[in-house]
Amino acid sequence: MWMSSMHGKAGNRICRVQGRNMFQEIDFHNIELNPFTTIGEDGGYLITAGTGESWNTMTASWGGMGILWARPVFFCFIRPQRHTHIFMDRENGFTGSFFGPEMAGALAWCGSHSGRDSDKAHETGLEPVVIDAPDGSERVTFAQANLVFSCTKAAAMPFVPANFVLKDTVEGFYPTKDYHTLFIGFIDSVLARHG
Template sequence: MRSIDPKNIDKNVFSAIGDQWMLITAGTAEQCNTMTASWGGLGVIWGAPAATCYIRPQRYTKEFVDREEYFTLAFFGEESRKALQLCGSKSGRDIDKVKECGFTVRTAECGAPYFEEAELVLVCRKRFAQPMDPDNMPQEIKTKWYPQEDYHTLYIGEIVEVLVKD
């Protein structure tokens, strides 16, 4: 994979995140966990390119993102759809998702894990994390998305490296 400037990302982020999904990964090359996500965004905050992602409290990956300084967001081609479905429906507490999916773990310059099979990887330095406050949400959002009251934590990561498949 080669590094590019974040301004040269040529994906439609609405489609890439909402339709094609992404993997949120954190940990080390030796022990990492990943999960599929379809909520997130890209933009600029505090003078730097940034990504947002959202993780529910019961997700195993949350422990890794909370513990580490860096996490990655990886985007794949349609050929990886089954692997992303598995990563979104099974817990890393119960199975080795990386092995099950046949992914090859690589590390960014900062040591954050990502998968060689990805088409695009955003390496993010965690800059902010905060649980979503239900008191600041409309009731219809709480009713539709949070019947179990398992409100996401919002993460903002400064994009420190962008890797693309050659």
């Protein structure tokens, strides 16, 4: 298994897991996706943090990607009570995994059940895949993913209500005051399912 830095152009390296070719690294400049539909309208994506031994995933429909601090970044938002938040706080990195429409049921299930009480992989048929991060740590994605952003956590910033400018609009999302944490990750690699 491998993972490489995004500083250079992606090569033709393949992620091999249990003897199978799973993913090929692609250059983030060559990604063709509309984040407004891919993240928000097409059923979302999975945010996953942890190792092969202990991980959690959740469905998200808020997030984005772009350039920050002169680096390509992926960012997501997680409420503090979500089980995945514990893993995001603990780990140095995470993945954002995108799927085809055939996985909509699995993503819906992951968004409505907690990893505290269930085995999401077993319940949905998702096949966890461990990939190596640049620092040698493990990250988790899924064999069914079409596109994976593997990220090193660069910042974790809880929303502060005093900073909301459009308070009437924003506060409607937080009737119980469970404000999201914004997690920003430097994109280490972008992986496309091979074959």
